[in-house]
Amino acid sequence: MLHAALSLPGAPAVMGVVETAHAIAAGAVRASDVAAAALARIDAFEGDLHAFLHVDRTGALAAAERVDADRRAGLPLGPLAGVPVHIKDMIAVAGMPLTAGSKMLAGWTPPLDATVVARLRAAGAVLIGKTNQDEFAMGSSNENSAFGPSRNPWDRTRVAGGSSGGAAAATAAGLGCGGLGTDTGGSVRQPAALCGVVGFKPTWGRVSRAGVVAFASSLDQVGTLTRSVADAAALYTAIAGSDPLDATSDPRPVADCAADLTEAKDLRGVRLGVPIEYLDAADGLDAGVRQRIEEALATLAQRGADVRRVSLPHVRFGIAAYYLVCTAEASANLQRYDGVRFGHRAALAPGATLDSLYATSRGEGFGPEVKRRILLGTFALSAGFHDAYYRKACQVRRLVHDDFARALRDCDALVGPTSPVCAWPLGAHAHDPLAMYLMDIFTVSANLAGLPALSVPAAPHPASALPVGLQFVGRAFDEASLLRVAHAFEAARGPCAWPAPAARSE
Amino acid sequence: MIPMEYLSIDSVLHGPFQAPSQASTADRVAHVARLARIELRPEEAAMLGHDLDRILAYVEELRAVDTDAVEPMIHAGDRGLVLRQDVERDGLGAAMATAGAPATEGGAFVVPRVIG
Numbered sequence: 001m002l003h004a005a006l007s008l009p010g011a012p013a014v015m016g017v018v019e020t021a022h023a024i025a026a027g028a029v030r031a032s033d034v035a036a037a038a039l040a041r042i043d044a045f046e047g048d049l050h051a052f053l054h055v056d057r058t059g060a061l062a063a064a065e066r067v068d069a070d071r072r073a074g075l076p077l078g079p080l081a082g083v084p085v086h087i088k089d090m091i092a093v094a095g096m097p098l099t100a101g102s103k104m105l106a107g108w109t110p111p112l113d114a115t116v117v118a119r120l121r122a123a124g125a126v127l128i129g130k131t132n133q134d135e136f137a138m139g140s141s142n143e144n145s146a147f148g149p150s151r152n153p154w155d156r157t158r159v160a161g162g163s164s165g166g167a168a169a170a171t172a173a174g175l176g177c178g179g180l181g182t183d184t185g186g187s188v189r190q191p192a193a194l195c196g197v198v199g200f201k202p203t204w205g206r207v208s209r210a211g212v213v214a215f216a217s218s219l220d221q222v223g224t225l226t227r228s229v230a231d232a233a234a235l236y237t238a239i240a241g242s243d244p245l246d247a248t249s250d251p252r253p254v255a256d257c258a259a260d261l262t263e264a265k266d267l268r269g270v271r272l273g274v275p276i277e278y279l280d281a282a283d284g285l286d287a288g289v290r291q292r293i294e295e296a297l298a299t300l301a302q303r304g305a306d307v308r309r310v311s312l313p314h315v316r317f318g319i320a321a322y323y324l325v326c327t328a329e330a331s332a333n334l335q336r337y338d339g340v341r342f343g344h345r346a347a348l349a350p351g352a353t354l355d356s357l358y359a360t361s362r363g364e365g366f367g368p369e370v371k372r373r374i375l376l377g378t379f380a381l382s383a384g385f386h387d388a389y390y391r392k393a394c395q396v397r398r399l400v401h402d403d404f405a406r407a408l409r410d411c412d413a414l415v416g417p418t419s420p421v422c423a424w425p426l427g428a429h430a431h432d433p434l435a436m437y438l439m440d441i442f443t444v445s446a447n448l449a450g451l452p453a454l455s456v457p458a459a460p461h462p463a464s465a466l467p468v469g470l471q472f473v474g475r476a477f478d479e480a481s482l483l484r485v486a487h488a489f490e491a492a493r494g495p496c497a498w499p500a501p502a503a504r505s506e
Numbered sequence: 507m508i509p510m511e512y513l514s515i516d517s518v519l520h521g522p523f524q525a526p527s528q529a530s531t532a533d534r535v536a537h538v539a540r541l542a543r544i545e546l547r548p549e550e551a552a553m554l555g556h557d558l559d560r561i562l563a564y565v566e567e568l569r570a571v572d573t574d575a576v577e578p579m580i581h582a583g584d585r586g587l588v589l590r591q592d593v594e595r596d597g598l599g600a601a602m603a604t605a606g607a608p609a610t611e612g613g614a615f616v617v618p619r620v621i622g
Contacts, residue, residue: 111602317568320565343606363544366544371544378541379538382541395577395579398576450581
């Protein structure tokens with residue numbers, strides 16, 4: 001099994017979302033034992049991984065005991081009853097501190113649950129804690145967390161990816177069955193690829209953002225990090241669907257994707273497009289990653305898929321367009337951190353004004369990458385530069401969107417690498433923001449186009465044995481097809497022989 | 507410290523700032539930091555100015571894309587403007603809304619004196 005290497009003496013083996021839910025519903029294991037085992041694993045691995053910013057021991061055990069009591073009383077159990085899950089620190093959980101990885105919000109506790117959290121609770125899930133992330137989800141390595149980076153469970157000298165690096169590391173190490181992240185330009189899929197787990201970003205509008213810290217509202221989407229595609233479908237089905245508290249959430253009905261994945265189907269009649277810009281003509285794509293992706297394409301073809309080359313001529317401009325759009329939106333969204341209503345407030349100097357309170361509070365509270373992006377976005381929106389920067393980026397975004405729309409007329413999904421490289425050593429790009437931005441080259445376009453996308457582990461890198469992620473991008477609001485294709489690939493790939501994480505850090 | 511002066515909206519919008527080709531890196535950073543209400547230490551301003559120059563040079567590649575007659579795409583939604591029923595619902599209430607604020611008094615947020 002994928003994670004057998006991470007076993008802890010005396011503790012039950014790590015189980016996924018679906019497996020755990022079934023075992024608890026069948027009475028094979030008690031929810032309180034599952035929660036206690038998850039907390040014991042956190043105790044064993046958290047010191048090395050720093051995947052969490054907050055662990056809610058008491059709340060998790062109490063929630064699990066309620067599930068056991070309900071089961072004893074013969075009450076109906078939710079589809080995720082007793083499943084321990086973690087929540088990225090961008091997402092509000094009432095009663096748990098929320099920092100979004102920033103000193104700006106240190107010590108703040110939100111008064112309400114995000115809609116996605118309320119839905120997980122309603123489904124019976126046990127919330128174990130808040131996962132580490134880059135500050136305000138701005139980063140691709142977790143090194144922008146104000147509280148120190150998460151480390152990669154497969155090699156703790158390497159990054160976990162970002163921004164949902166804590167969620168990916170926790171999921172890979174079996175600290176809970178899976179969890180929620182947010183994906184603005186790849187922040188669920190890229191860390192999933194680097195940590196060897198499944199990262200799923202649904203269509204923009206499919207999942208409510210009410211109660212989620214806003215970074216770039218036209219791009220942000222809540223997604224899942226799990227150890228299998230079926231687990232992704234189970235969490236997704238629990239959180240998806242329209243929400244009166246989020247006007248951007250979409251009213252289209254949500255298929256029960258979890259029920260759809262009970263058996264792996266072959267891929268006969270499925271047309272998969274490989275963007276030449278993501279493989280054949282991709283600059284900076286690691287040779288070992290390329291090899292594993294090409295092998296994965298062969299596997300898909302063996303399963304009956306019609307694998308063909310397509311072209312997305314404008315995606316090479318995706319990074320530039322993305323980093324203008326997301327920073328422009330961030331500069332507006334992050335205006336709310338003003339030292340008045342919540343978060344860090346600077347000490348008032350004599351003669352302080354409201355303006356100087358804003359400026360000093362923000363100067364003290366935000367870290368360097370957040371300042372960099374707010375300044376870039378402010379510039380892109382400023383008088384005299386709006387048309388040349390922000391508007392131009394939105395026009396290029398339209399062309400990227402139209403490239404995908406054209407390709408997805410003739411293909412059921414697109415497929416290629418998630419990240420051009422495997423997890424890199426901590427610190428390798430920490431002082432070069434542009435090099436870090438280029439790590440998102442294959443993921444940002446799905447956000448620009450608003451499309452659902454998923455990263456699933458391919459075979460590990462031939463030289464380093466580090467995880468490699470295979471990315472699928474599907475049609476808007478057709479998550480069901482995307483999950484079916486990824487599920488078929490996962491079954492064809494078979495279990496991966498991953499290295500034991502504990503053996504790699506010495 | 508970069509001086510933080512906010513004389514008027516007009517001075518912010520039409521301040522002593524020129525096009526990027528003419529403006530110095532330091533002027534550009536000082537201008538946008540003022541607009542964004544972020545106080546920067548001098549060494550921080552120098553670092554961020556250097557980074558912004560590099561990033562803006564990179565995004566120049568967008569100029570090569572022919573976008574004549576291309577409608578800007580602001581988001582991926584296809585439903586136009588969404589309205590909800592104008593019905594009353596409970597808010598947080600003053601106590602809960604101010605519970606996480608750094609300075610409060612009598613259920614209100616405390617700020618420096620705004621009106622003289």
